[in-house]
Amino acid sequence: MKKRFILLISLLAIVTCFSEAMGRKENNxxxxxxxxxxxxxxxxxxxxxxxxxxxxxxxxxxxxxxxxxxxxxxxxxxxxxxxxxxxxxxxxxxxxxxxxxxxxxxxxxxxxxxxxxxxxxxxxxxxxVSTIVSDNHEAGKLAGLDLVTRLDGGNIVILDHPTNKPSINRILGFLEILQSHPEFTVVSRLSAFGTLEEALPQMENALQAHNKIDVVFGSNDPTSLGAIAALVGAKRMSKTLVYSVDGSPEGKEMIKSGLMTGSSAQSPREIGRIAVELMYKHLEGEIVPATQFVPVTLITQDNVDEFPADEWQ
Amino acid sequence: MTYNFLIDDGGTPLTIKKISRRILNAARYYTVPLGALIFFCVIMTIASPNFLKIDNLLNILRQVSINGMLALAMTFVILTGGIDLSVGALLAFTGTLAAGIISKNNFPVPLAIIIALSAGTLVGAINGIIISTSKIAPFIVTLATMNVIRGLAYIYTGGLPIRVVMPSFNVIGQGYIGPIPNPVLYFLILYIILDFMLKRTSFGRHVYSIGDSPDASWFAGINVNRTKFFVYTLTGFITAIAGIVLSSRMYSGQPTAGQGYELDAVAACVLGGASMSGGTGRLTGTLYGALVIGVLNNGLNILNINSFWQLIAKGLVILLALYLDDWKKRSME
Missing domain, CATH: 3.40.50.2300 (Response regulator)
Known part of the structure; x- marks a missing residue:
């Protein structure tokens, strides 16, 4: 009898949990x-x-x-x-x-x-209905344009992510700027798959293979953070510029401390806001664009303080 | 399910009394899985007007069918006192293999299916040979083969999904017979065949017997090794079916597919009353167990419970159900 009672109590407890969830739902x-x-x-x-x-x-x-x-x-x-x-x-x-x-x-x-x-x-x-993405091609171009104002030439290592469409576009944009600047050479192009864990050993290998590396371009902030870790470990950080795309809080911290040169900032806040705006337009019967690019801006030490430090823009 | 009650073993005529006694026995045996199933269905019906819609019920059945097929096979393994941890990885490997052979090598669909089924059966047979000819625990053997097979899936695909958009292949997992999605049909057909094997063939009786006591079975003249070998081979074969259905439905063979499915399958078996020490369990129970997990997953999504909390809820429900079942068994003794 006592056992049945305990059983009943525990069933009631579960019912309460679920009706709690239901109640929350019914309200709105x-x-x-x-x-x-x-x-x-x-x-x-x-x-x-x-x-x-x-x-x-x-x-x-x-x-x-x-x-x-x-x-x-x-x-x-x-x-x-x-x-x-x-x-x-x-x-x-x-x-x-x-x-x-x-x-x-x-x-x-x-x-x-x-x-x-x-x-x-x-x-x-x-x-x-519609695809809302960062202007990744532009993000790569912005990094390239900043680079050619800082250096007169040099060796470049690219850490890419060959299965990720945004990353592919970023690197295409970056290379497009370099096409008209033959004084720069891409000495190595390695796949880091967008993660710090992969980027670190790849960059270490590149440092072994090339005595002179002036620039690193990583397809996103985790990749570039991995590259920085390798450069610092090899004591070759001071001679190298590191570019990235993301503008994550970690990336901005690196820019502030001078380790990262620049990161083309994506704005998840803008992507979200625009996606919702287009969704409501579509539901009201308006025609919306099939692809909507969200602008990016390059963050460097000059303007890093204009962006929120601890969160995404 | 029905023929459990209606077909009589001894050939004596069925009386109303007999049938009702059987229904009562079944209800007693399946109290926990059936109770949990009814309980969650009632809760969900109250919570969401969409739960009881035919579309959603078919949706749940379709989602259950892959795990259900693995769980049916796993029931045999668990009945022999073993476990097969490699089914999730094998699901991914056979699925990517079928997709790859079709889209990369342009083989005709039936041939690709035969190759994938053979590969799955072969892996199952290898598990079976190692387990039946050695004293290494099945847990360890299949843990090792799980890694090997997952590695094979990654190597074969290069880590990327293999896309296959071909109506003659996709219809396997996406088609319908009447209102019933094909995967559900395969699941039910497999259930009927396997239930027959388990109940009405000497192989089935041997499976129960060696789970109860391998030594006594050996003395009784049962070929324990051959039975075990056949159980793991069968599991490989059924897993391959599930893998093919899954990749057909997904338009792609995913090398990462099926992670943790082996444990979902085990959960369905034990929820259905199977004992991990072997010898006890029924396929009908596993069927209910798989449905409980399916309704729970669907329900937690529909109630839009945070995905982190879903893990906790799922774990607690399984634990509570098993505890109640254990308690029920002890109080019946």
């Missing part, structure tokens, strides 16, 4: 309801991006939930399917794999749910 069942899925929410960039989307949606009096599949493409699709079952009015999407996301896009299309892609494009872009 009015208005539009969106879902936002990011490849991960363990990266501050996406936390900032979601914060901005959430703020913008809430000013309309509507709500949005964040999904975190943590780099698992199958889980991302599953979560989106569940959200479609729930009956969302729109989806903000940052794909884990730009090709593998297709089943989720098809499911959304079948249910007439508009998809807005943020930060990184999808391969099947006909299945989405």
């Amino acid at each position: 069942n009015e208005g539009l309801f969106f879902a936002a899925s990011y490849m991960t929410l363990n990266n501050p960039f996406f936390v900032a991006l979601h914060q901005s989307i959430e703020d913008a949606v809430e000013t309309h009096g509507d709500r949005v939930v964040a999904l975190n599949p943590d780099y698992d493409q199958i889980l991302q699709i599953t979560q989106i399917e569940d959200m479609i079952s729930l009956g969302i009015d729109g989806l903000f999407l940052n794909p884990v794999d730009w090709k593998g996301i297709r089943p989720a896009l098809e499911a959304a299309n079948k249910a007439d749910i508009p998809v807005f892609v943020v930060d990184a494009p999808v391969y099947d872009d006909k299945l989405v």
Whole structure:
């Protein structure tokens, strides 16, 4: 009898937990309801991006939930399917794999749910309404333009991320500027896959291979932070300029301390704000552009104090 | 499910009394998984008007089917007192293999499926040979092969997903028969075949027997090694089916797919009443176990509970269910 009683109590506890969640939901069942899925929410960039989307949606009096599949493409699709079952009015999407996301896009299309892609494009872009990304080509160009004002020539190492479309565009932009400056030579181009852990050993290898490295261009801030760690370890930091794209809080700290020369700042806040703006325009029946580039600005020691130090712009 | 109750072993005519006794027995045996399933369904129905929609129920069944197939195979392994940790990695390997053979080598779809099925069966057979011819614990053997196979999947794909958009292949995982999604159909067909194997063939009886007591089985003239070998080979084969269905549905073979699926499959088995020490468990229980996990995952998403909290909720529910089951068994003794 006592055991049954304990059983009953624990069941009641679970019911309470769930009805708590339900109650929260019922309270604001009015208005539009969106879902936002990011490849991960363990990266501050996406936390900032979601914060901005959430703020913008809430000013309309509507709500949005964040999904975190943590780099698992199958889980991302599953979560989106569940959200479609729930009956969302729109989806903000940052794909884990730009090709593998297709089943989720098809499911959304079948249910007439508009998809807005943020930060990184999808391969099947006909299945989405609009793609809102940083102007990555421009980000690379800005770094290149700053470089040619600082040096008269030299050896360059590029740390790239060959499977990531934004990174590819950044490096194309950077190389475009260098084309008209033959005094610069790219001595080495290595794949760091956008992470500090990969960039560090790659840069160490490059330092072994080349006695004179004047410039390093990393495809994002973690990559460039890895390069800086290698340069400091080899005591060759002072002779080398390091460029990057991101403008993360860590990157800005490095710029302030003089280790990083410049980082073309992306703005997750702007990406989020514009994505929400376009979503509402689309829902009101307006035509929105298929691709919307969000401007980037180069952060150097001259202007780093104009940007927030501890967060994304 | 129905024929459990309606087909009689001894050939004696079924009476209403007999049928109702069976339903009662089944209800007693499956109290925890069935109770949990009904409990969560009721909660979800109250919480979200969309839960009981046919679309969402089919959505849940489709999501359950991959884990369900792995769990059905895992039930056999667990019944023999073993465990197979390599199924998640093998799922990824066979899936990428099928996708790669089609999109890289332009092989016809049926041939690609046969190659992927053979590869899965072969890996299962290797697990089986090592486990049945040595005294190394299955946990260790499959932990090692899990790493080897995951490595193979990465090497074969170069770490990147292999995309395959070809209607004749994609229909495997995306098609429907009537309103039923194909993966659900495969899952149910597999369940019926495997349940038959487990209940009505000498192989099935041997599986239970060697889980109960390998020594007694050996003395009774059962070829313990051959039975174990066959169980792991069967697991490899079923995992390959799941891998092919998954990559067909995803339009791509993902080398990172299936991480942690082995543990979800084990969770479905134990929720369904299987004992990790072997000899106890039923496929119908595993079916309910897989459904509980599926409804729970769907429910936590639909209630939009934060993804970090979802992990905690899922873990606690599994723990609570197992504790109740254990308690029930002890109080029945």
